[in-house]
Amino acid sequence: MKHDLKRGALLLASATLFTAMLNALQKLTGSQLPALEIIFFRNLFSLPFVMMIAARTKMTLKTNHFGGHLTRSVVGLVSMIMVVVTVTRLPLAEQQVLSYTQPLFLVLLSIPLLHEKPSLHRWVAVSIGFSGVIVVALGKGLLHSGPASIPSWAYFVALAQGAVGALTTMQIRQLSATESSTTIALWQAILMTVATALPLPFLWTTPHMTDALCLVAVGAFAGIAQVLQTEAFASAQVSAIGPFAYSGLLWASIIGWFGFGEIPGIAMLTGGLLIIGSGVWMLRHDQPAKRPLAASGMMAPTNVKGL
Template identity: 75%
Template sequence: MAMQHNLARGAYLLALATLFTALLNALQKITGSTLSVVEIVFFRNLFSLPFVVVIALRGGLVLKTHHFSGHVIRSVVGLVSMIMTVVAVTHLPLAEQQVLSYTQPLFLILLSIPLMHERPSIQRWVAVVIGFVGVVVVASGKGLLGDGHGTVPAWAYAVALGQGAVGALTTMQIRQLSATEKSTTIAMWQAILMTAATAAALPFVWHMPTRADLLCLVAVGAFAGIAQVLQTEAFASAQVSAIGPFAYCGLVWAALIGWLGFGEIPGVAMFVGGLLIIGSGLWMLRHERPSRQKVVLESESSSGAQ
């Protein structure tokens, strides 16, 4: 049920979605130190499946597809993105992983050149350059002002940055599929295929979770599902270009959770680099064409999520 354009409702729901994404990343960070990445991603997909079904039922549940191979490829890339996110949050401070995930729009522009044969404007090239300067500032600033993150391995930053690129590729695949497929069909096949793929790999990587771990894993899936529902409702309430900037609330939540839950105090470099990356993202959002609609599936973000 699409809403009339309600900016306040859309902004509130999107900010709330980023909170649940930050919470699930914190739980993935906790479980990532003892459980295998594939196991975490399996439970995330399994327990978010009911929420995906709820979204699909509201929009008309359609599993019939003429592009099954497209859904398989999209799910494989999405799975890689989720795995990279878990690896990144396990090894990086939450705020740094979050800010590096905001490079996705930058990679979207770069990938659109060979894959979509687009020619970015000068403004977009400037935004890309500024954004990647921010990445260099964030990655080179570990240990600045004694923030204690000098032991973070360099490859973890590479994984977080790579997740931005893979996330951009996922978004591009969703756009291509959505030319012929309903967004609910894409979401359902993603959830089914990701759950099945990680279930098949589970016997080879299984570590028996403790009761506390299991509670965390259930919450990870539930929070991923809730974030997806909230994000879907947010983009049904108002235009992406209007409420898009509120997606950056995720950095505030990640910084707060990292500080209160893990004793992570962001350094000056993280804030300066974050401002450059977010500034470039906001600049691009302002100049984005209205066709950008299909950003309702994952965060990461994180589901990203990210």
């Protein structure tokens, strides 16, 4: 693989920008439309982009592990619902920061599920990362009385989404032992679209023209983000460009500030630095065989598992 750091970094930063924009659109529509309706259109309109990626390699739906794809899609769908719920209620930057706990949960889940023994530096990184979560929580007064306008449970759902996202990464790792990445992506897109289409007649809310355009853009942005990320990791080594995935916090802060009047506080910024720092530390110290997993773990809304 030709290593082009500049191209890979630019593509990955662009992917996080499109993810931040789709989260902003989900925030706009989330107060008007059911989460499952938003996710249906997200998957439906991102499907052509998944097909575009799959067409570049051997495209096949043949599998001997349909149950694994089904389980992975169900868990991924739960993660998407949690994202819509949290971006609707939390400032974009705070939701983004809490989603970066995914690599931390990945370390914890690797013990019972993969029977791994995390190294000392990973345990230190996990401790630093979760101390960042505590800083964010203290800044919002969640340990005593939180802001009346933001329910405390929304922060816990955002944190839990990091754990669910880590679980989907585990499932992808297990499936990838026998399945190609395109097969995994295709089955996910198809199963999630079908799963969210089934309940639509019972919860359908007709969107206004503006919301309808937002739904189309949500799917398009999700698909574009996935294409950009795929190209990014095909352009450069994961260990080199992985930290640029955290540029999503910058985009989320800018969009939240100018689009929704959400000004990041000192506690959020400090906690965010601790969480991001722990993730970068793990990425830099991981052995080469484990670097792809670390990279996928920090990209919750942008990579295959989140689209």
